[in-house]
Amino acid sequence: MRKIDEKSSRLRADARRNRQRIIEAARDVFTRHGVDVPMSAIARRARVGVATLYRRFPTRDDLVREVFAEQLEACTAALDEALDDPDPWRGFCHVIEKICALQAAERGFTAAFLHTFPDEAADHARRRRQGERAFADLVGRAQRQGALRADFHPSDLTLLLLANGALAATPAPQAASARLVGLLLDALRTDTARAPLPPPTGFDLRHVWPAAGGHR
Numbered sequence: 001m002r003k004i005d006e007k008s009s010r011l012r013a014d015a016r017r018n019r020q021r022i023i024e025a026a027r028d029v030f031t032r033h034g035v036d037v038p039m040s041a042i043a044r045r046a047r048v049g050v051a052t053l054y055r056r057f058p059t060r061d062d063l064v065r066e067v068f069a070e071q072l073e074a075c076t077a078a079l080d081e082a083l084d085d086p087d088p089w090r091g092f093c094h095v096i097e098k099i100c101a102l103q104a105a106e107r108g109f110t111a112a113f114l115h116t117f118p119d120e121a122a123d124h125a126r127r128r129r130q131g132e133r134a135f136a137d138l139v140g141r142a143q144r145q146g147a148l149r150a151d152f153h154p155s156d157l158t159l160l161l162l163a164n165g166a167l168a169a170t171p172a173p174q175a176a177s178a179r180l181v182g183l184l185l186d187a188l189r190t191d192t193a194r195a196p197l198p199p200p201t202g203f204d205l206r207h208v209w210p211a212a213g214g215h216r
Contacts, residue, residue: 019056021046026067031106035064071102071109076127079134089147092138093185096157100164104177110165149190160184176201 025046029037039060043053057063065072078098082091103109135154142148163184167176178198 015056018046018048018052022048022053022056022063023067026063027106030064030067035060039063068106068109071106074102075099076131079131079138082138083134088138088141088145089189092142092148095135095138096160096185097181099157099161100177100181101174103161103164104167104173110161147190149188152188170201172201175199 022042026042029042029045039053040050042063043050046053053063057066075095075098078095082095085091085094132154135157139148139152139154143150143152164177164180167173167180170176175198179201182196182198
């Protein structure tokens with residue numbers, strides 16, 4: 001009986017190690033190449049069989065959610081902090097800055113944040129709806145305060161993230177993101193009390209179009 005228990009314990013330990021290796025490999029691959037890489041590539045990176053990967057994570061969506069669970073929780077925490085801030089504009093800026101910083105640090109984060117997963121569990125769907133309502137509430141507060149322009153719509157957050165996500169291919173995505181967010185928030189503010197922008201990146205058109213200036 002004791003041998004059976006020891007074998008069972010070893011199997012559980014092996015399963016935990018495999019699961020952690022898969023998560024770490026997926027995080028690395030997603031960050032480098034985005035979330036559309038073949039699952040077989042993640043399995044190779046984790047040094048496990050494809051069947052083992054699918055036993056732990058039956059769908060790609062399951063794996064994406066798990067890999068970015070910490071970042072998604074950080075977004076929720078940032079939104080809670082913003083709603084508790086007595087200054088709605090400061091809270092709004094905090095949310096935008098936090099989400100964009102996470103996005104710049106993790107290339108695959110955009111897909112995890114924006115994507116509504118087909119097999120989304122009821123709890124995930126409920127939390128997503130709560131987050132959307134909370135952000136809309138924050139936007140309304142900042143607009144009633146007179147700090148955020150009245151024509152900003154909560155769905156514009158998606159546009160901001162799509163623009164910010166394009167910086168993943170730049171040499172310094174986090175610095176570029178900080179600069180872009182500063183520009184965007186400045187454009188969204190209604191009054192003239194402009195906050196200083198983060199330092200310029202020094203990029204030129206060659207970082208957007210490598211062939212720029214290369215024609216003879």
